[in-house]
Amino acid sequence: xxxxxxxxxxxxxxxxxxxxxxxxxxxxxxxxFYLALLVGCLVVGFLGMVIERFFLxxxxxxEIRQMLMTMGILLxxxxxxxxxxxxxxxxxxxxxxxxxxxxFGIYYFPVLRIVMIGAAALAYMILWWFQAKTRAxxxxxxxxxxxxxxxxxxxxxxxxxxxxxxxxxxxxxxAGVIGCAFTAIYPGLEFEVLPLxxxxxxxxxxxxxxxxxxxxxxxxxxDNFGKALFPELAYFTLFFPMAIVLAWRPTGLFGREE
Numbered sequence: 001x002x003x004x005x006x007x008x009x010x011x012x013x014x015x016x017x018x019x020x021x022x023x024x025x026x027x028x029x030x031x032x033f034y035l036a037l038l039v040g041c042l043v044v045g046f047l048g049m050v051i052e053r054f055f056l057x058x059x060x061x062x063e064i065r066q067m068l069m070t071m072g073i074l075l076x077x078x079x080x081x082x083x084x085x086x087x088x089x090x091x092x093x094x095x096x097x098x099x100x101x102x103x104f105g106i107y108y109f110p111v112l113r114i115v116m117i118g119a120a121a122l123a124y125m126i127l128w129w130f131q132a133k134t135r136a137x138x139x140x141x142x143x144x145x146x147x148x149x150x151x152x153x154x155x156x157x158x159x160x161x162x163x164x165x166x167x168x169x170x171x172x173x174x175a176g177v178i179g180c181a182f183t184a185i186y187p188g189l190e191f192e193v194l195p196l197x198x199x200x201x202x203x204x205x206x207x208x209x210x211x212x213x214x215x216x217x218x219x220x221x222x223d224n225f226g227k228a229l230f231p232e233l234a235y236f237t238l239f240f241p242m243a244i245v246l247a248w249r250p251t252g253l254f255g256r257e258e
Contacts, residue, residue: 001168002198003206004144005161007056008063011070012197013190014077015169019044019176020185021081024092033095033181040177041170048169052162074190082187089186092177112182119178120216123171128209140164196223199238203245205255214253 001009019040026036051073059065098115101108131137143150143160151157175193176185183189196219204215219238226237245253 001165003201003208003212004140005164005168006063006206007070007165008067009070009168010067010194011051011073011077012168012172013192013194014074015044015048015172016176016179016193017081017185017190018047018077019173020092020180020189021085021090022173023177023180024090024185027092033093036092037174037177040173042173044173044176045166045170048172049162049166051169052165056165057158057161078187078190087187089184091184092181094181098181116178116182119174123174124209124213131209195238199242201252203242203252205249205252208252208254211252211254 001007001012022043023033023036023040026039027033030036055069055073056066059069094112094115098112101110102114131141139150139155140160140163142153143155143157144164147157150160179193180189199219200212200215202215203218204211204213218241222241223234223238227234230237249255
């Protein structure tokens, strides 16, 4: 949404939170984590398309108004989820095989952490294949890069942009279900993941999947080491390297020039 469509979507953290709560409800009633993952992705992806169609499309090119609209959407869902689920942390149980840890020499790694890393790597490979190797990916790039030319070629730009926004929301729901199985889910979590997501895209560069991957690794390592070694300077250790990258490369590490 931000990297390709240039929409500053403040509601992205809410999409993450909704995915986690939908997953929690499905696991609680069925005990099936895989069904929770599927339903969480579909519900949040559909919600993203509805929001793009009815709330953001008429604000195309108006960045400030788009940002304020998504802020309002975030606050609405924040209060709605608080009303429905209350303010207590909820636990989303992962599959049994994700419990325990794996021993590598003197180090122990929780299986769920390894699953999360593997899921992120799989999502990256699928997105790269879709964007670089498929006709649908080429249509998406064309519609986003130059809408007028794409429309002249017969591409329905509005359907494409709605699909891209829905795909971004679906990925947030996917991350919400898996991430909330590790950290639990609670009000305010959306404001914890949102700065990280923006920092990843800014450091890696907008419109670059490679940049998103590298930015996620850099931001993840800096954030965790910063919280462990300098907890009182956690936000400084996160955003100061981002400021250095922007001073050196305003487009990010792998961003494209406008």
